[in-house]
Amino acid sequence: MTQEKQYFGTDGIRGRVGSGVITPEFLLKLGWAAGQVFAKEGRSQILIGKDTRISGYMFEAVLEAGLSAAGCDILLVGPMPTPAVAYLTRAFHADAGIVISASHNPYYDNGIKFFSEDGAKLPDEVELAIEAELAKDMTTAESHLLGKALRIDDAGGRYVEFCKSTSGYLNLEGLHVVLDCAHGATYDVAPKVFRELGAKVSLVGAQPDGLNINKGVGSTHPASLQRAVLELEADLGIAFDGDGDRVLMVDHEGELVDGDELLFLLAIHLHNQNRLQGGVVGTLMTNLGLEVALKKEGIELVRAQVGDRYVMEQLHQRGWVLGGENSGHLVCKHVTTTGDGIVAALQVLCALKAADQTLSQAKSGMRKFPQVMINVQMPTKMDVQVLPEVQAELEAQARVLGDSGRILLRPSGTEPLVRIMVEGEDIGQVKRCCERLASVVKAAVEASTV
Structure with a gap:
């Protein structure tokens, strides 16, 4: 990011609610500034989704007001994973998408992330344009030009069908999976995806109350999922973070399988099917064991700076399709445009089925270095x-x-x-x-x- 930046970081705008960093006044101005940038001839549409933290209600309402003041129509999809907003922005042909979320952070944090009309993160020049508008005095469009808001009731169902389609409608009959939804944005859609594909689904962290997102559950706290997999004698467990763009897994023995190990499984699967289209993008923190294991298979690993934004940049530059971080932010560009925990988990299950292996067996091909x-x-x-x-x-x-x-x-x-x-x-x-x-x-x- 350039030094001119004042608000945007590598993962949008984020801060502690009530600390003075993010205020209703700022959010109103941000909605208006974004509306000024995304406005086109005729009516512009901006899609807004959020995770389950309580401050999302305030963020949504104030951003909606700012966008309306700029003359933009708003599509509201409610609690929805970050990658769902990326997909729905494309599906509804919106001019941009906004996610209200602080990802894996506690409930008292919140933030804003933007997607372009094609479901990708905004280029620096667009963020700079929003910065420039934030420096101006806010004006309001004339009454007949104010934006309208529409709530999309079937957004969740559309995203569920999209996720299923990325797996080729994989048959999961006979599989018992425990899902840990981190009391976050996947709590409703993730169980539907796996149940509709035939799996027996047990749940952890699927009762959000606005204050418990990521609290002792999810990909940042996998112990609850590990215990549940063992107690329920499930085949495996899947843990998402608060906004659903990360995924970690647990094998039937209760062992955690991190992002590096999942990348290995996906890389081998795509390589064996001649669909890898190059190598794999990791980060400076990617375990050396992954690099060694991939090298044995003739697969190149390139390290980007830490952060999914930099992984995406390398994938774009090289024309590759697979990358990610050990935290579980995995990008499968052959099926979607951004990191998606549900989609990545389904891709892993596709790999396991193709190899006729359990998760424990498949991960044994890579030895993590201490x-x-x-x-x-x-x-x-x-x-x-x-x-x-x-x-x-x-x-x-x-x-x-x-x-x-x-x-x-x-x-x-x-x-x-x-x-x-x-x-x-x-x-x-x-x-x-x-x-x-x-x-x-x-x-x-x-x-x-x-």
């Missing part, structure tokens, strides 16, 4: 890698690890700290290396700020 991470606090943000002591220690530890390990120093994007991550085959060696680096970085930072 990872250790230590955060080192800093008085101010700084590039520690330019410090001579740190450079020397990085080179020394890289020699110790050789080809069987990897070191990553990554400054936090939001806090004055540096994250030191080391991975390799030997957990003891990895731990010693990370601790030594952390000690050197801390001493070097202290010395440089005296």
Whole structure:
């Protein structure tokens, strides 16, 4: 993102509700500013969806007012996963889509994410145009030009059918699956998708009350799902995050299967069917074990910066179809335009059925390397890698690890700290290396700020 940005981050606009960062006044102005940018000759339509957090009611109402003041019509779809809004924006031929969600964050956070008319994230130049409108005085369209709002009652059903279609209407009869919906946006549509495909469905985290989204459940807290899979003797479990764009899975033994392992399963499946169209895009945090496993199959792994936006950029640039993060944000571009937890889960089930394997059997083709991470606090943000002591220690530890390990120093994007991550085959060696680096970085930072 460019330095001119004031509000937009790599994942839209996000903040704590009631903290002064996101206020009703700001949201009204944001709706109006977006309406000014998306307005076309004739009537423009903007589609709005939200997750289940209580502040979504306020966000929806105020954004609707701002868009109406700019002369845009509004399509309201209610609680709906983020990727559903991307799909529905295309399906209804809307000029843009808006998601009200803070993803995997607690209920007291909320945010805004925009989609273009083709269901993709907005280009930087469009976000900059909205920024420019935010700096202007707000005006209201004449009465006969004000926008109208329409609630779409069958939006959920349309999205359910879309999800099923991406799997070729996979037959899931005989499969017992536990779904953890994080008390979030998938609570209604996800059970329908899997039940209508024939699966026996048990539920965790499917009773949202506006305050419990992501609370002890979902992809960020998978322990509840792991227990449920074992207690119910289910075949597997699927965990979504609050807005439904991430997915993690649990095998029948209660073992967590993360995004890197799911990427491996999908890559092998597509590769075997000659549908991979290149390699796989991961991130700087992607486990080295995935890179090694893919290399054995002749599949290239390219690492992007951390964040699904950067994964998407690499996929677009290379013309590839598969990428993602270990957090479970997986992009299957051969069937949809953005990361979609339900769609990705169905693609994994397609891969398991094609290979006639259980989830536990399929993931065994990849061995995750141990990872250790230590955060080192800093008085101010700084590039520690330019410090001579740190450079020397990085080179020394890289020699110790050789080809069987990897070191990553990554400054936090939001806090004055540096994250030191080391991975390799030997957990003891990895731990010693990370601790030594952390000690050197801390001493070097202290010395440089005296």
